[in-house]
Amino acid sequence: MAEKEFKLPDVGEGVAEGELVNWLVAPGDTVTEDQPVAEVETDKALVEVPSPYNGTVKELHVEAGQMVPVGDVIVTYNVPEEGEDEPSESPAPAAEPEPDAGAEPEAESDRDTAPADDGAATEAAAESSGRVFAPPSARRLARELGVDIGAVDGSGPGGRVTEGDVRAHAESGGAADDGADGGSSGPKQVDIGSKTAAVSKTGDGESGGAAAAGATPSSVEAAGRDRTLAVPATREAAGEAGVDLDDVPTDESRDGEAFVTTEQVRQYAQAVKEAKAAESAAGADDPGAPAAPAETGNGAAASREPESVPYRGVRRTIGKQMAESKYTAPHVSHHDTAVVDELVDTRADLKARAEERDVKLSYMPFVMKALVAGLKEFPTLNSELREDDEEILLKKEYNLGIAVATDAGLMVPVVKHVDEKSILELAEEVNDLATRARERKVTREEMQGGTFTITNFGAIGGEYATPIINYPETAIMGLGAIDERPVAEHGEVRAAHTLPLSLSIDHRVIDGAEAGRFTNFVMERLENPSLLLLE
CATH class of the missing domain: 2.40.50.100 (RNA polymerase II/Efflux pump adaptor protein, barrel-sandwich hybrid domain)
Known part of the structure; x- marks a missing residue:
């Protein structure tokens, strides 16, 4: 050897x-x-x-x-x-x-x-x-x-x-x-190194941790394996919950090894927490019982000592990218609001047809089409400043990055050639990229080549923000939540569906007046979605 x-x-x-x-x-x-x-x-x-x-x-x-x-x-x-x-x-x-x-x-x-x-x-x-x-x-x-x-x-x-x-x-x-020999009923034996750990499969698919929710700590069944497979997000969840992954019951395996999901960690952590609470209550009824130890998880009695979290990997890259962008490009933000009643109606009419093709239709594809129309009309917003060469590169491809919040931080997968794709094609691709980004399955190549970025902070209820440009791009559009808000028209106030827009630009390349005209152009197409048929 x-x-x-x-x-x-x-x-x-x-x-x-x-x-x-x-x-x-x-x-x-x-x-x-x-x-x-x-x-x-x-x-x-x-x-x-x-x-x-x-x-x-x-x-x-x-x-x-x-x-x-x-x-x-x-x-x-x-x-x-x-x-x-x-x-x-x-x-x-x-x-x-x-x-x-x-x-x-x-x-x-x-x-x-x-x-x-x-x-x-x-x-x-x-x-x-x-x-x-x-x-x-x-x-x-x-x-x-x-x-x-x-x-x-x-x-x-x-x-x-x-x-x-x-x-x-x-x-x-x-x-x-x-999987025929294993069946779907009764405990499944998984060989883990020197131990054989039982992993139960219940009828409703929940782990044994949930079943033990009302038990005392001594009766919460811990698997006690030597080895457990899990994705990094699950390991992080276990660390935050103070749970040993090897103790979490599971009904899943990967090539003969027990595999634990984030949901199973949460269920097991909840079971342990409730069991400890039950034990504390029982101890309070019994004056002779020993005092329960202080809670060390995320409960009320948790330690007040600060926790150190490593600043590395994707999170560190995001920080460096944001700092480079903010301290390199002088940011200016332009805010406006589009009245999108017709867009809401159009999307509602098409949603059922999209579902017939197994596509979930959101507002994002309409916004992408409107933005591409605006980028063609105002090409400096689809550009890159090359300082060393003293030139502004006006790009002829329309590749829109879609910011996606994940457990590891903000990721920006890119939809390529948006101008060449239909509304349904865009909807399907955006859904796929966003899902894979959250699951950490998106590839590095799928996060490169963007020319303009969209960030949808409205998904968590916001209206306006000052988004940081995805450098070396020169502009980014932030979307607020589409909601009914008061709108004054012809001397009267009515409730209308509106979409708040926040455009950040690199002021070295793009003037404020041009940013305003670009936003108005995009708003016109969002307020009258039939205009998108001309693109």
Whole structure:
């Protein structure tokens, strides 16, 4: 056996370091090439880092939560030398444990290249060792479809399993067969290292933590596993609630490992909290009972000591970007209000037709179309100032960034070529990007190339704001909440649906008068949505 050191690779353009959020393997685990071994959060995204070797994990050099510079050694493998037999995996055909596919974007280093030897000997070796040759993308798809990747016949070189193989297996009923032996009733036994933890599945799909809500702390059943898979947002929720993930009951697993969701953490934390309250009440009735310990969670008796939260990853990138924009571009904000009764009626008329096509229709696609019309009329708002070259670049593409609030901070996925897409196409794409951004599945490439940004603070009830420009863009439009407000018309006041607008501009490039004319142009199309048919 030979020792091989694996250094943290460059997981994104311009990335110098990353936070190792979670290890997906432990010393002694057998790994295969391309198998994800760690989750790393950079200042751009959360990615899976795949193993470059087939072998056994000898040593992990970095603790979870530690910042690691690109190029530092993070893990050492024992790798078979040429002519040696590769280490065999456990007899179970299940694939290696991996986190939920909905948690992060695919790593740039994911690849579909085949092993060098694609002959019958390679197929036989893979078959005899129980290993599965599959890229992370295929493994991720298998998890999403509920397919045991070890049961999929690979059609790629050397028996490699492709995404098409996984889909074909699922369509042939393989996903149902894979879980048939477990059934849906009674506790499910999941092998976790040296322990076997029971994870119950109730009829209504709730975890055991909810069922224990009325119990005392001694009767709140803790799973007590050695290892639990969870996405970073769930781990953060567990930390905030003071809950040990290994104690949270779950009815889910990923490749033989228990998998816990954020909702299950909340249910379990609530169960523990209510149980402690019940115990305290029981102690109050019994003068001889020992005093209950002070609450250490988020309750009224929680510690008043300040809590230190790491400022890194995506949050730090957002901070740097906002600071650069605010201190580089002199911001000016222009506010106005559009009366959008006709837009409200138009959207209501089209909403049912959109639902027939399985599309949720919001006001955003109409606003996007109106903004693109305005950007074509006033091109300096779709521009970039290149100071070093002493020029203003007027862009001819209309790629609108949509700011989305997530657990990790504000992310801005970009809808490309808005001028070439219909209202329904935009609605479908916006919904998809926003959902994947919240689930940390949006890729770095999908957050690049924007020419103008929209931020919808009205979604949480606001009216006006002074949004910060998404530098190096030169303008951003903020949307308030569409609501009924008093409007004076022809000497009378009536209730009308209005949309507050807040436009921030880079005053080095755009004059205030031009910002006002641009806003009026956009408002005209929002107030008379039939004009959008001319675009």
